[in-house]
Amino acid sequence: VSLLLYAGPDGEKAWPKKYPFCGGVFQSPIDFHKDILQYDSNLLPLEFIGYNVSSTDRFTLTNNGHSVKMYLSPTMYIRNLPFEYTASQLHLHWGNRNKSEGSEHTVSGKHFAAELHIVHYNSEKYPDVTAAMDKADGLAVLAILLEIGPFNPSYEKIFRHFRNVKYKDQMVQVPGFNIRELLPDRLDEYYRYEGSLTTPPCYPSVLWTVFRHPVKISQEQLLALETAMYCTESDDPEPLEMVDNFRNVQEFHERLVFISFHE
Ligand SMILES: NS(=O)(=O)c1c(F)c(F)c(S(=O)(=O)CCO)c(N[C@H]2CCCc3ccccc32)c1F
Ligand SMILES: [Zn+2]
Numbered sequence: 001v002s003l004l005l006y007a008g009p010d011g012e013k014a015w016p017k018k019y020p021f022c023g024g025v026f027q028s029p030i031d032f033h034k035d036i037l038q039y040d041s042n043l044l045p046l047e048f049i050g051y052n053v054s055s056t057d058r059f060t061l062t063n064n065g066h067s068v069k070m071y072l073s074p075t076m077y078i079r080n081l082p083f084e085y086t087a088s089q090l091h092l093h094w095g096n097r098n099k100s101e102g103s104e105h106t107v108s109g110k111h112f113a114a115e116l117h118i119v120h121y122n123s124e125k126y127p128d129v130t131a132a133m134d135k136a137d138g139l140a141v142l143a144i145l146l147e148i149g150p151f152n153p154s155y156e157k158i159f160r161h162f163r164n165v166k167y168k169d170q171m172v173q174v175p176g177f178n179i180r181e182l183l184p185d186r187l188d189e190y191y192r193y194e195g196s197l198t199t200p201p202c203y204p205s206v207l208w209t210v211f212r213h214p215v216k217i218s219q220e221q222l223l224a225l226e227t228a229m230y231c232t233e234s235d236d237p238e239p240l241e242m243v244d245n246f247r248n249v250q251e252f253h254e255r256l257v258f259i260s261f262h263e
Contacts, residue, residue: 005066032210046142064244066245094114107145122140143210164223167233195208198261
């Protein structure tokens, strides 16, 4: 995948040329606005099993040139979805230091500062995420909207390692911690819809759960996220800042988003 996934001639408008699904159906992200939302009383709070990972375990954090991602433990999984989904990795999307509006999903046309995604795969039907990622019922991604507020010590457990993954392909070990701390308090209030990966190959294989309530991180933490990393390798003579790595919202016609809460 070209370095310039999000900018310049190879930006998202060019994705469908090489990745046909990116120009297809059920694309994510989308804007959540009143006339496409429908309350669904069957939407239960998600249950997280094995999310409280011991600090003697380690998560690998790595810069893959278009996001910073952390591999999660296969002992972590979600119940109360149509199938059991096992955690694969988490990663973030953000803007830049002059425009902290880098979330992928928007609410009534409004971007949040950034967005955390926790990618899971259907471990009841598929052996691993690679087998699952192009299947309609293959993936479940949790999305947490991030906004500015007080310093967040839980997010700092990841953010403090950014200086060790500044450049593409660098990696560092992060001591285990309770990944549940990264989620908002109200797990019972979320948006739910069938969508896609928001990066190439854009497979329409994702059951999205976007929590209604944003989580707060400090201005300084957000600035660190926006300025710490590069898309390029450490020896590249022309370093490229890793910024604005979010896809724009996609057309959403004749589809509904189900909500577990009353407006
Ligand atoms: N927004 S999103 O749709 O959730 C989303 C991304 F935005 C995104 F950048 C990636 S990435 O790996 O390319 C870099 C950061 O992980 C993924 N990874 C998925 C899909 C691609 C292949 C793969 C293989 C194993 C595990 C996860 C994934 C992703 F799912
Ligand atoms: Zn993502």
